[in-house]
Amino acid sequence: MTLKRTVPNKDKLNQIVTEARRNQELREQSYRGQALRLYPWICGRCAREFTHTNLTELTVHHKNHNHDDNPSDGSNWELLCLYCHDNEHSRYEETRYGSVQSSKSNTNTATHNPFADLKNLLGTKK
Secondary structure (H helix, E strand, O other), X not given: OOOOOOOOOHHHHHHHHHHHHHHHHHHHHOHHHHHHHHOOOEOOOOOOEOOOXXXXXXXXXXXXXXXXXXXXXXXXXXXXXXXXXXXXXXXXXXXXXXXXXXXXXXXXXXXXXXXXOXXXXXXXXX
């Protein structure tokens, strides 16, 4: 069976390129695009450097955790890699809900001490 070769439609290709450029302009107007223009492409915590090939792993973190607070000067943003960003949000959640969990964990503390009689066991020689 032979495969049919299709001639690419130049109008469709032009439309795809135009749409891609428009989407890029919209992204650059977003707070991520603004932050990427304002700050160097380096993680604010681990100092990992980024290039065009791995730029998708660099995220914008809102310092006050309010995603609606997007000043144009970028004072509420910092660039973090995926790992540091996840760590920051985990720490934030622990501080928000940590007091509730710590009060529950106090009631379930271990009472068994496996080394309670260790001195006596070591002191007796056969």
